[in-house]
Amino acid sequence: MLRLKSLIPLTIKRRISNGNPIEGFELTCGLEIHTQLNTTNKLFSRSVNNPFESISSPNVNTSYFDIALPGTQPILNYEAVLFALKLALSLNSTVNLSSQFDRKHYFYGDQPQGYQITQHYHPFSKGGYLRLSKEFDEIKELSKEIRITQLQIEQDTARSLYHQSSQQNSGEETLIDLNRSNVPLIELVTEPDFHDILQVKAFIKKYQNLVRQLKISTGDLEAGSIRIDVNVSVNEHPRVELKNLPNTSSIINAIKYEYERQVNVLKNNEQDSSTVVETRGWDGSKTTVLRSKESTMDYRYMADPELPPIALSSDVLSEVAKTLSKDADDCIRELMSNPYNLSKKDARIMTIQNDFNELYNNEELRVYYIDTFNAYKGSTEDNEISDPKIVVSWILHELLGNLKKLQIPLNQLSQNILSPKKLASFLNIVHGGVISNSNAKQLLFHILEEYKLGSCKEPKDIDFMILIKKYDLEVTKNIDYNTLEADCREIIETLNNPKMIESIKSGKKKNSIKYLVGLGMRKYQGKIQAQELETMFKKILNVK
Numbered sequence: 001m002l003r004l005k006s007l008i009p010l011t012i013k014r015r016i017s018n019g020n021p022i023e024g025f026e027l028t029c030g031l032e033i034h035t036q037l038n039t040t041n042k043l044f045s046r047s048v049n050n051p052f053e054s055i056s057s058p059n060v061n062t063s064y065f066d067i068a069l070p071g072t073q074p075i076l077n078y079e080a081v082l083f084a085l086k087l088a089l090s091l092n093s094t095v096n097l098s099s100q101f102d103r104k105h106y107f108y109g110d111q112p113q114g115y116q117i118t119q120h121y122h123p124f125s126k127g128g129y130l131r132l133s134k135e136f137d138e139i140k141e142l143s144k145e146i147r148i149t150q151l152q153i154e155q156d157t158a159r160s161l162y163h164q165s166s167q168q169n170s171g172e173e174t175l176i177d178l179n180r181s182n183v184p185l186i187e188l189v190t191e192p193d194f195h196d197i198l199q200v201k202a203f204i205k206k207y208q209n210l211v212r213q214l215k216i217s218t219g220d221l222e223a224g225s226i227r228i229d230v231n232v233s234v235n236e237h238p239r240v241e242l243k244n245l246p247n248t249s250s251i252i253n254a255i256k257y258e259y260e261r262q263v264n265v266l267k268n269n270e271q272d273s274s275t276v277v278e279t280r281g282w283d284g285s286k287t288t289v290l291r292s293k294e295s296t297m298d299y300r301y302m303a304d305p306e307l308p309p310i311a312l313s314s315d316v317l318s319e320v321a322k323t324l325s326k327d328a329d330d331c332i333r334e335l336m337s338n339p340y341n342l343s344k345k346d347a348r349i350m351t352i353q354n355d356f357n358e359l360y361n362n363e364e365l366r367v368y369y370i371d372t373f374n375a376y377k378g379s380t381e382d383n384e385i386s387d388p389k390i391v392v393s394w395i396l397h398e399l400l401g402n403l404k405k406l407q408i409p410l411n412q413l414s415q416n417i418l419s420p421k422k423l424a425s426f427l428n429i430v431h432g433g434v435i436s437n438s439n440a441k442q443l444l445f446h447i448l449e450e451y452k453l454g455s456c457k458e459p460k461d462i463d464f465m466i467l468i469k470k471y472d473l474e475v476t477k478n479i480d481y482n483t484l485e486a487d488c489r490e491i492i493e494t495l496n497n498p499k500m501i502e503s504i505k506s507g508k509k510k511n512s513i514k515y516l517v518g519l520g521m522r523k524y525q526g527k528i529q530a531q532e533l534e535t536m537f538k539k540i541l542n543v544k
């Protein structure tokens with residue numbers, strides 16, 4: 001009996017680490033997500049909104065209001081309202097045409113006012129949902145809707161930095177950096193609709209993509225632009241609120257741990273009758289009590305007398321709705337079907353924003369691709385594309401790589417130098433065999449490099465044919481068959497690597513033929529099609 005009992009936790013552990021639930025114990029989660037908005041200014045002052053300046057220069061982006069000097073008053077930044085509106089509408093949330101601000105009182109060093117301005121009684125919007133699917137989000141269910149409870153606008157707090165004092169025997173001291181104080185936040189609360197860890201993971205990813213797509217936040221968890229508290233309960237166990245979860249993996253591991261802990265509490269009948277929410281933190285390997293149930297705070301909420309309601313007209317809502325980008329899943333679906341027929345992987349690259357980068361956003365990329373595709377299609381003789389992959393592979397593999405290397409923003413490139421139409425004409429030349437792929441790649445890089453050296457400002461009118469002639473890149477037509485054969489034989493001889501040649505011949509290392517082709521390209525200075533060389537090498541080596 002004893003032995004059996006001691007085996008139970010082991011079994012549980014193994015099962016949970018697979019992410020599988022234990023029969024009879026249902027996991028329930030609800031999220032509270034705080035998202036920093038990347039507005040130009042802070043929420044209620046004109047200070048620059050840059051909480052990341054902290055490390056090098058703390059307390060530079062502050063005003064009298066941010067440090068809560070008596071007599072200062074808040075003035076609402078409407079850019080934050082616009083951003084909140086974009087998010088609410090994208091989540092199908094019903095916007096309150098008259099939302100209000102409230103004061104939430106608590107005393108802590110990172111809160112100089114003694115209260116946080118938030119929305120408690122009349123939040124910005126209520127209801128809404130985000131839909132997850134098996135096809136695009138890797139959840140187990142075919143489709144799953146996570147309902148949104150509400151969205152509210154509020155201020156961020158300052159940042160506390162704890163460190164050992166430099167003065168002897170004075171112990172730890174807390175430094176306060178107010179750069180983050182009064183940065184606009186949106187708090188999003190979901191219904192307790194999650195019953196599987198994969199759903200939580202998928203929701204976070206989709207939400208991150210959404211805020212990046214909308215350009216309202218950098219959406220980084222690690223940097224703290226998005227901070228997520230997770231409420232967890234198993235069966236009738238009271239919900240536990242998990243805080244201090246710096247990234248997706250700690251969120252997932254903390255849920256797994258908490259699930260196991262509550263299952264054990266239930267199994268051992270240790271559960272007390274209290275319904276007060278316990279707050280626990282994550283120390284990297286287990287959840288620990290942060291705030292005991294007895295110290296639950298009374299925030300003494302009250303309407304902020306200094307701020308009028310946010311009054312919105314329904315016209316504003318419909319105008320903003322028009323500016324919103326298409327639903328990400330619809331975009332992926334569109335790219336995967338006719339006429340684009342992209343793979344799911346490529347369609348996702350064009351749609352899902354994995355990081356917030358300065359050079360392009362995925363919507364710009366997708367529009368650029370679609371416009372190039374259509375221009376290319378329109379420029380072909382029969383309005384058909386024989387190889388539809390050519391457009392996507394040039395854009396995703398060549399162009400983007402070059403833009404990153406040279407730090408050129410996509411919209412500048414598109415406006416000033418390589419419009420979709422221009423790129424289409426370039427692809428036409430490449431596909432027509434005027435220039436080999438490898439020389440075309442070099443030419444493209446050269447053009448972009450020149451543009452960068454000219455500091456990306458001056459629009460350039462490029463004539464590809466003139467450049468191809470100028471740099472003598474044109475494929476040499478009608479290379480004499482015998483000459484080509486002799487050259488290829490010479491390459492094999494000079495290489496003097498019978499082992500490699502044997503492995504190509506025997507079919508063991510088929511791809512090594514690319515190496516020979518590369519040598520051939522070098523000999524012909526790229527002015528020959530790779531295919532022509534490959535055919536010749538295969539003929540000489542007698543491989544199919």
Ligand SMILES: Nc1ncnc2c1ncn2[C@@H]1O[C@H](COP(=O)(O)OP(=O)(O)OP(=O)(O)O)[C@@H](O)[C@H]1O
Nearest residue numbers: 028029030031032189190191192193231232233239
């Ligand atoms: N039984 C449950 N199991 C897991 N999560 C739950 C359960 N019931 C409610 N929740 C979740 O708890 C969260 C409640 O958040 P809410 O902000 O409304 O209240 P709070 O946590 O009490 O307040 P505060 O803003 O001070 O943290 C929601 O995300 C909700 O989905």
Ligand SMILES: [Mg+2]
Nearest residue numbers: 032187188189
């Ligand atoms: Mg809350």
Ligand SMILES: [Mg+2]
Nearest residue numbers: 032229231241
């Ligand atoms: Mg909470």
